[in-house]
Amino acid sequence: MAAAVDLTTHPGHLARRLQQAHYLLWNSMVSEETTSPQFAVLNALVAEPGLDQRTVGMRVGLDRSTIAEVISRLIRRGLLDKVRDPQDGRRYLLRLTDDGVRTHRKLIVRTARMNQVFLAPLSAEEQSVFIDLIRRVADSAEGLRNPGEPLVAQS
């Protein structure tokens, strides 16, 4: 007997498809050079210039390895500068270049347009409900990190 599951009722599977759909829409409506995570980093540094790498990662939800890769690409493209913190030799302080500021400003308009298209299938009320629900699920799941004991129920 085929005992398959209906994946369209699995939030994780839907989350993956949602993210992929967003990736494609971003590519066609916002930028082919600057990705959504890269924009998030630029945005975080516009809000708080001079943050260190790890803190930027926390702001945008990227771990230490991933944020290092994203930042190195932004630096390679000249959108970002990094200098040692004179107060703490472990840290690098990050700051946008003029080019980085310009890129960020240009993309803000396009992301707004893309968000509209992305959420267009939902009514205005549904859109705010959607944002609220997805945020609550994501926030709560992020709080579930490393509880000491593995979450796998032993059989």
Place this chain on the structure above:
Amino acid sequence: MAAAVDLTTHPGHLARRLQQAHYLLWNSMVSEETTSPQFAVLNALVAEPGLDQRTVGMRVGLDRSTIAEVISRLIRRGLLDKVRDPQDGRRYLLRLTDDGVRTHRKLIVRTARMNQVFLAPLSAEEQSVFIDLIRRVADSAEGLRNPGEPLVAQS
């Protein structure tokens, strides 16, 4: 002036964080060996044994390159077999091994448990609304593929 945006209102950013949160929860509650996309492939082949690679990709929402990688890993682990279609020499027909069936069956229970934990912050009504909304957004965005003209509004 800092003209930063509030990313917690951007569905794409939330989608990425949601997907990451799910990834981590899957790892701790379902399996460290078999990933969520791999499970989706196993599940599709339990429902329809003997599908070809491209069709499996369509069923689970993966493009031709990604599905090829996922399948090669499943074959390497002995969960899947692939044979040339005698009717059409371009296709490979895919079928689960006994090990693949066992793995799929074992994970079904765990994914159900994980889904409960994942959606726990929402009430029962909110859960169904959430599933409905995310599915509508993902479906609609997937339908936006390659419309001939680029979607970027020219300035």
Place this chain on the structure above:
DNA sequence: CGGTAATAGTCAGTGCCCTGATTAATTATG
């Protein structure tokens, strides 16, 4: 039948995402 178009799959290249191990610098402790 023979040439062109379409289709299934592979490969190279880029980028995101995580873990575990390592290095360098700082902070805490005895």
Place this chain on the structure above:
DNA sequence: CATAATTAATCAGGGCACTGACTATTACCG
């Protein structure tokens, strides 16, 4: 003050996701 613990960043390694270019096979059409 010297050692130990913590912290910021890097590196190696595995997996997901896409595009564009390529190969092999099949289908279509004149």
